[in-house]
Amino acid sequence: MGETASVAGLEGVVAAETRLSEVNGRSGEFTIAGFPVEELAPRATFEETVYLLWHARLPDAEELAGFREALAVRRGLPEGIVRLLRSAAVAGVPAMDALRAAVGALGVEETDGAEDARSIVARFPTIVAAYRRLLDGEEPVDPDPGLGHAANYLYMLWGERPQEGAVRALETYMNTVVDHGMNASTFAARVIVSTGSDMVSAVAGAVGALKGPLHGGAPGPALEVVFEVGSAGRAEEVLRSKLERGERLMGFGHRIYKVRDPRADVLAGAAEVLYGSGGDRGIYELALEVERTALRLLEEYKPGRNLKTNVEFYTALLLHGLGLPAGLFTPTFATARVAGWTAHCMEQRKLGRLIRPQSVYVGERGKKWVPLEKR
Structure with missing residues (x-):
């Protein structure tokens, strides 16, 4: 066998063809099953987005x-599973x-995965909400069959029917992060399936x-x-100190995007609407000042690196x-990305090809066995 070049982190290696999402890091574009993220995420219900990923089209009303x-x-x-969580x-x-x-404790129901996909996606929010309540010493809240997917998550967390604005904000977030190319967890899921x-x-491996x-x-x-910044007047002092110490500013820069993460723009809009209708407006304004200051200082300390706001910054705020x-x-x-994982599993299963990359051996050769008493 001839020598094979290694690629650290599989950077730039194409592992699969997919119709599920496309990440264009140079132009800052992100497409979900044909839709620009800014077109789909603020409008679709999460159920519509999951259906789109699984069926390659939006559903009709029926x-x-x-x-x-x-x-x-x-x-x-x-x-x-409730006993396990307790x-x-x-x-x-x-x-x-x-x-x-x-x-990992969920039962396997169907060999083709379709039934499993529905059960897994449906139960993720229930698991997370139930566990959060149990940690707080409260009993889990049963899902409400009259509420949609995102609304049920908030309802099961707090035990109260959520306001429409909160549901829309969460759905926008879930739609935005439902899939994102061949990321590490998605690749792990595809390898396993x-x-x-x-x-x-x-899916357990993806988690x-x-x-x-x-x-x-x-x-x-x-x-x-x-x-940590605490007030707008401290933003430059705190952030400059971090950069002087060589620390990374979390929420800025992305391995793929060489310009601003388009998901950040979608979530920034959702956060503006959410905080405009209630919540701690002060923390929202402070976050905007931190973002402005961070972008200015990153250009000063790391010119040409194009370290822009990424999805994590506005995820945290939202x-x-x-x-x-x-x-x-x-x-x-x-609870959102699981829909993408299951869609990729379906796609990989149709392909029917074992993912089996090679490695490049860099160890010693020609060693001779030494008996235990002579080592």
């Missing part, structure tokens, strides 16, 4: 009603670990990948910087405005 019902009847959790809460297990365990394994296993701070863990720290604690930011991300 199809949407049927799909909403198909998810609604699957939202409840088996008692065994035990995890007693032990104080982090939410992403509890989610991974609960997903390519072996012929089931969709539950693939494990998303847990890593280099993939799904940035929104919390992005908001922490805003709180989810905070919805009342979610930072510990729920990544699990909430997962």
Whole structure:
């Protein structure tokens, strides 16, 4: 076999063809199943977006009603999973670990994955909301069959029917992050399902990948910087000090986007509407000042790097405005991205090809065995 060149992190390597989403980092464009993100995310219900990913088109009214019902009847959790979550809460297990365990405990229902996909997507918000309440010493709230997917998540978290503006903000967020090319967790899911394994296993693996701070863990720290600044007059002092120490400003810069992350613009608009109708307007104005100052200082300290606002910055601001604690930011991300994971699993299964890249050996050769007594 001839020598094979290695590519660190598989940078630039094409692993699959997909109709689900396209990320154009140079032009700052992001397409979801044919729709620019700014066209789809602020308008669609989450159910419409999931249907689009799974069926390559938007549903008509009858199809949407049927799909909403198909998810609604699957939202409840088996008692065994509730017991698992109770035990995890007693032990104080982090939410992403509890989610991974609960997903792994879901039963496999169908070999083609369609039934599993519906059950997995339907139950993700129920798992996350139930675990949050158990951690707080409260009983889980059963899903309301009269509420949609995003509304049910907020309802199961707080036990009160959410306001329409809050639901729209959450749906915009979930639509925005539902899929994003061949990211680490999506690739993990496709690798697992390519072996012929089931969709539950693939999604559990994706949750494990998303847990890593280099993939799904940035929104919390992005908001922490805003709180650390505390007041607009301290923004330059705090941010300049961080840059002088060589620290990274969380919420700015992206491995793929060389210009402003288009998802940030969508979520910025959603945050403006949300905070305009209530919430802590002061933290919103402070965040805008932190963003303006950060962009100016990044250009000063790292000229030509094009380190622009990314999705994590406005994710943190939006989810905070919805009342979610930072510990729920990544699990909430997962309640949206799971629709993309399952869509990729379906796509990979149709392809029917095992993902099996090669590696380049860089170790020693020609070693001789030394008996134990002579080592």
